[in-house]
Amino acid sequence: MKLDGSKILVTGGAGFIGSHLTERLLGMGASVTVYDRFDDFYAGKERNLAGVAEHPQFRLVKGDILDAEKLDSVMDGVDVVFHEAGQAGIGFSVKHPRQVNLVNVDGTLNVLSLARRHKVRRVVNASSSSIFGQPEYLPIDEAHPTNPTSPYGVSKLAAEQYGRAFYRVYGTDVVSLRYFSVYGPRGRPDQVIDKFTKSLMAGKSPIIQGDGSHTRDFTYVTDIVAANLAAAQCDEGLGGEVFNIGFGSRASVLELAEKLIRIIRPDGKISPTYVGEGPAEFPHTQASNRKAGEMLHWEPKVGLDEGLKMFVDWFNMSTTVKGEAR
Ligand SMILES: NC(=O)c1ccc[n+]([C@@H]2O[C@H](COP(=O)([O-])OP(=O)(O)OC[C@H]3O[C@@H](n4cnc5c(N)ncnc54)[C@H](O)[C@@H]3O)[C@@H](O)[C@H]2O)c1
Numbered sequence: 001m002k003l004d005g006s007k008i009l010v011t012g013g014a015g016f017i018g019s020h021l022t023e024r025l026l027g028m029g030a031s032v033t034v035y036d037r038f039d040d041f042y043a044g045k046e047r048n049l050a051g052v053a054e055h056p057q058f059r060l061v062k063g064d065i066l067d068a069e070k071l072d073s074v075m076d077g078v079d080v081v082f083h084e085a086g087q088a089g090i091g092f093s094v095k096h097p098r099q100v101n102l103v104n105v106d107g108t109l110n111v112l113s114l115a116r117r118h119k120v121r122r123v124v125n126a127s128s129s130s131i132f133g134q135p136e137y138l139p140i141d142e143a144h145p146t147n148p149t150s151p152y153g154v155s156k157l158a159a160e161q162y163g164r165a166f167y168r169v170y171g172t173d174v175v176s177l178r179y180f181s182v183y184g185p186r187g188r189p190d191q192v193i194d195k196f197t198k199s200l201m202a203g204k205s206p207i208i209q210g211d212g213s214h215t216r217d218f219t220y221v222t223d224i225v226a227a228n229l230a231a232a233q234c235d236e237g238l239g240g241e242v243f244n245i246g247f248g249s250r251a252s253v254l255e256l257a258e259k260l261i262r263i264i265r266p267d268g269k270i271s272p273t274y275v276g277e278g279p280a281e282f283p284h285t286q287a288s289n290r291k292a293g294e295m296l297h298w299e300p301k302v303g304l305d306e307g308l309k310m311f312v313d314w315f316n317m318s319t320t321v322k323g324e325a326r
Contacts, residue, residue, distance in 0.1 A: 001080070001121060001233055004029035009078045009120075011035050011065055011111060012085030016188050017126065017179075019048035021082055021225050022058070028229075031057040033074050036085065037064040041092070042189050065107035068114065075118040080232045083111050083125045086156075089190055090130060090281055093152035104155035109162055116172045122238070123163070124231045127176040129217070129246065129285050131157040138250075139217075139288035142242055149281050160242060167240035175231050175238040177224075180246025180287045183307065184221030185314035193218070193308070196257055197315050200264040205271060210278025212254030217246040217286045220302035220310075230296040238295075246287025247300045259305065263312050 008025050012018040013034030025032050032052075038045050052058045063070040065085050075081075087093070087103040108125065115123045130153035131146045148154045163174035183193045196206035227245045231238065251259075257272045292298045302310075 001235065003080070003229065003232060006030050006079040007077050008032045009035060009074060009081045011081065011083050012126075014038055014045040014048050014060075015084060016048070016186050017182060017221060017224055018082070018084035019186060020184070020221050021084065021228055022049070023052055024225050024229065026052055026055050026057055031059075033059045033061060033078075035061050035063050035065070035071065035074050038062060039087070041087065041089065048186050065110050066102065068110045071110055072114050072117075075114045075120065078115075078118060079121050081111060081115050081120050081123045082228055082232070083108065083123055085111075086126060088152070088188065090150045090152045090279075091190070093150050093155070097151035100151050100155050104152070105158045105162070108159035112162055112166045112172060112174065115174075116166060116170050121173060122232055123172065123174045124228050125159065125163050125174055125176040127160045127178040127242065128153065128156040129178055129180040129244070129287065130281070131160065131178060132282070132285070134282050135284055138284060139248065139286040140244060141288040142244055142291050153281070164240040164242075171239065173237065173239040175240075176242045177227055177231060177245045178242060179224055180217040180219050180244070180285055182219050182221055182224050184311055185318075187221070187311070192253060192256065193260070193311060196260050197264065197312060200260055200270060201315065201319070203270070205273040206257045206260065208253055208257060208272045208274050209276055211274060212257065212272065213252050213283075214278050215250040215252045215284045215286070217248065217250045218256070218304050218307070219245065219247045219287075219300060220307040223247065223300040223302055226301075227292060227296065227298045230292075230298040234296055236295070241295070243292040243296065244287040244289060245292055245298075246285070246289060247303070248287055248289045249304070250284060250286040251304055259308055260312070263308060
C-alpha cells in the first residue's frame with residue numbers, strides 16, 4: 001500500500017512514538033490527523049508536535065479514544081490507522097489497573113469498531129513486549145507463551161487479541177507490533193534512559209533499582225517508526241498477524257548506566273547508586289525479529305551506542321538551546 005497521498009489517522013500522535021511517526025508520514029506525502037487527548041501522564045506533549053503544527057497536510061484533533069462519537073468524526077476516508085494511544089507505564093498500571101484497562105482495552109475496541117465501520121484498509125496496533133511476562137527462552141519469538149505479569153501487559157495482550165478477533169470475525173485488517181523498550185528523542189520521562197540522562201546532566205548518580213543485572217532490548221524510535229511504515233506498506237494481507245519489534249540484542253541496566261556515564265561524564269567521577277529491589281515484572285527481554293524481517297522486510301538499524309549518543313545530543317539541545325527544563 002502506498003502511503004504517499006494516503007489519509008492517515010494516528011491515535012496518540014502527540015506522544016513519544018506517535019509524534020515521530022507523524023513527522024515521518026508527513027515527510028512521505030501522507031495527510032495525517034493526530035487524535036490525542038493530551039493526557040496528564042507526563043507534561044510537555046504540545047512540544048512534540050511543534051515541528052509539524054504548520055504543515056498543510058497535518059490536522060490535530062484533541063479527543064479521547066473513549067469518546068466514540070468524536071473518534072467516529074475523524075475516521076471518514078481514512079486508509080490506515082496507526083493506533084498509538086495508550087496508557088503506558090508498567091508501574092502506573094500496578095497503581096491504576098482500571099484506568100489502564102479502560103484506555104488500552106475499551107479504547108482499542110472503539111478504534112477497531114470504528115475502523116471496521118469506516119472500512120479502513122489497515123490498522124497497525126501498538127502492542128508491547130510486556131505481554132510475554134517471564135521469558136521461558138531468549139530471544140523471544142512470536143510463538144513464545146504470553147503470560148503477562150502486570151495489568152499493563154494484560155491490557156496490551158487483550159487489545160492485541162481483539163485485533164486478531166476482528167480479523168477473524170469481521171475481516172478487519174489489524175496487525176500488532178510488539179515494541180521492545182523504545183527510546184530516543186522526546187522519550188517519556190518515566191523511562192530509564194531519560195531518568196539516567198537527567199541525573200547525569202545534573203551531576204548526580206543514576207539510580208538503579210536492584211543490582212542492575214536485569215536486561216532489556218533497547219530499540220531506537222526511528223526503527224520502531226520504520227516497522228510501522230513497513231507494516232502499513234506491506235501488500236500481503238497481514239490481518240491478525242503479530243510481530244516482535246526489537247533491536248534483537250540486550251543490555252543490562254548497569255551496562256546502560258555505564259554507557260551513559262561514558263558519554264555524559266567521561267571523567268568517571270560519577271557511579272551508579274543502587275536502591276531496593278529490581279523490577280518485579282520480568283528480568284530479561286530480547287526480541288527475535290526474524291518474522292518481521294521475513295514478512296515485513298524490516299530490520300533495525302540503530303545500535304545502542306549510536307542511539308544513546310543521538311539521544312544525549314538531542315537532550316543537550318532541548319535543554320540548553322531552547323532553555324527548556326525537561
Ligand atoms: N515507549 C515504549 O517503550 C513502548 C513499549 C511498548 C509499547 N508501547 C506502546 O506504544 C504506544 C505509544 O507509547 P509512547 O511511549 O509513545 O507513550 P506516550 O504516553 O508518549 O504516548 C501515548 C499518547 O496517547 C495519548 N493518550 C492516552 N490515552 C488516550 C486516550 N484515552 N485518548 C486519546 N489519546 C490518549 C497520550 O496523550 C499520549 O500522547 C502505547 O500504546 C504504548 O503502550 C510503548
